[in-house]
Amino acid sequence: RHTLELAELVGTRRQLLPVRGATPFVSQPGRIHPFRVGRGPAPLHLLPALLGLDHLDWSTRLGMARAGLAAKLGARLWPERLDRLSASAWLRWHGQGRQSRRGLWEPLGLATLNIPLEQASARMFATVLDRSMFAGRRDITALLPEQLLDDVFVRPALEKVRRQGGEILCSQRVVRLQHNGRRLLAVETADGRRHQAEAFVLAAPWYETARLAGQVAALDSLGRQCARLGYSGIVTVDIWYDRCWLEWSFAGLLHSPLQWVFSHPRQRGLPARVSCVISGAERLLAWPSQRLVAECRAELVRHFPAAAAARVVDSLVTRVPLATIRVTPGSYGNRPGPATALENLYLAGDWTATGLPATMEGAVASGVQAARMLDSRPAGRIAHVA
Template sequence: MSAEQVCVIGGGLAGIASAVRLLDAGHRVTMLEARPALGGATYSFHRGELTVDTGQHVFLRCYQQYRDLLDRLGSTDRATVQDGFAVPIIRAGVPPHLLARNRRLPAPAHLLPALLGYRPLRFGQRIAAVRAAAALRGVDPDDPAADRVSFGAWLAAHGQDGQTVQRLWELICTAALNAPPDRASLALAARVFRTGLLDRADAADLGLPTVPLADLHGTPAAALLRQRGATIRTGVRVHQIRAEGNRFRIVGEGGALTAGAVVLAVPHSQAARLVPSEAAPDRARWARLGAAPIVNVHVHYRERVTELSFAAGLDTPVQWVFDRTPPGVSGQYLVVSISAAEQVLATRASELVRTYLAALAEVFPAAQRTQVRDAFVTREPRATFRQVPGSRSSRPPAQTRSPGLALAGAWTDTGWPDTMEGAVRSGQRAADVVLAHLGSTSDPTEVTA
């Protein structure tokens, strides 16, 4: 079959993954992106001598499709992956505690020494946590019944008291799902803990960007797609998608184009406005997914205040903190990431800065003796969808009722949380829907399904 024109609407990770897969199959791709550059939610901006990411995006070794995409983009060496899961736990007045897997033991025994030696919990709580971890291996992330239960309720039913939840399970759950355990789907929590921590010893080894997100995703993606012959039009907001026979008319700022197929890779609120009613008669239910915010507090100190590259906080407002000091910049640039940030989303920036400067000074005493060169706040009001119990019933599949029109985005029904891996998987699924419609397939030697 001859090469067909496919329009990919949205230049985030889902749209990029779709475009790469479609180009691999030999189709012509036009990408439309409303922002000035590709990258979607993983973008950067400049402030003085700093390049600032709007959010702190980490990944796990088990994010295989995302890591394959980094390889295709030529970005693998722009991120580092631990050779063993290890998270420093910081509290005011005590040395950091390292929560780390045993590198010699197979899964799930690799976590046993970490849990039994976890100092923030009493010994009896550690034993109960080991039992709960073992029970969690029996939860099927794809079981609809698991999606209807909160992770917090499941933990309580498996002997986890409030302090154990707050000092252990919540550390990872809130960061991974942008929701505390009592508001998080058990199915999605099981995906995080089983796939990431329990089923394979090295799966949870953390990956962190060593460059700004724009240099990790958007810029190299634009270069690759153009090199492969794609047309990229940024600054174009699409207003309408209309089916015309067996083709689609896409109307946006600056004109319109016709394509044989469309991948709609935008947030669910935008997708609900753009998708034709006949393609998704139940699109109104997507609104139930809602939005969950993340807030980041950025502090540039005149001198270094910690040697940790990142850490998770206990008994402090500092949930997670990352050292994002770029080469050649003096002092130290730290970013505090606040997930499930509904309570602070509307708080004045000056108040947030005051609160978190004091909190950082408590966990990093050197900050008390160091001048602050700059401090500011970034907010992501719609960082993820609300990954609450029952949310999967509102997540649509990639395929719509209009042949040739597919949905992509981490909010679609990937079975994964709203993560970079989920976004990439969604884009690949959407591309496969389009390829099946066009009667072609991707090249298995270049793309892993």
């Protein structure tokens, strides 16, 4: 929701196109399970989706609907209690057997939390179910950007800031915080320049925040909190084929190390590009690229027999070892809110305490939280924020 509001604010909402029809989940060659959302009110909008999960028997599917309702209640009423449990223990507690865990919950959990359900906080998993799957039709509808996310969000946002008199400095790393123990006075960038402001929002990742916090005694405990958040990686394998073989813009894979496969719009005369996303990829980060490409090709052929006839013309492996924090049980307490021990320094980032997993939605929500704090400062309106 926050992400859509941001797109609205920067004037690019129309560039996020709802995916029409069903999202296909593929469990084995030729077995497509269309995940279709109905028009009825929540949770009845999920009836067509339950019908589509025909690799699961009916009692499993009804049990999943019950677990979804339990997630809604738990995420809203007992978030702290849920944060002490792992998502897989919580699912077992709610009668979710191997079929439903392997058939939907595990791939969904890995794709949204970026760690396996045995390691993930039940609170974060329940929040995902509450805020997406078991919320309204609008919240579960997948959106695909018409252009690169940079063009949909970043450039228009920068332009808006500039139009309102703000200054954007790119590729300027903050290396030092200058403070008087109570307030932040200025930040120093790698080029040696000093930037002063009345208030500051630090929106760097948690590991960078830990490094900067280490320079300020008052931010000692923030640094320690950040260090406890850990990290989890994502590997993306792009493969270019001599022909298009994937008939959807994206598909979810079940019983596979890959969670999502995307096909990019093909430009005339150029090879067809398919991107494979592997979340929670700790083990695979160390694999050589050749092995990763071979594994993805084999998985694609296993799920989509048409891929076997296509010739690979190129490939690219992207590894992001520190893609997100690890949302493990008990980790929520280490995620700070926007306020810090320095009275004019605020935090933002997907890793802060937004109530959400580390996602784009969480990142935007954290920005909103920081902006609200700035607005409500007892010291009054601020003219200059950095």
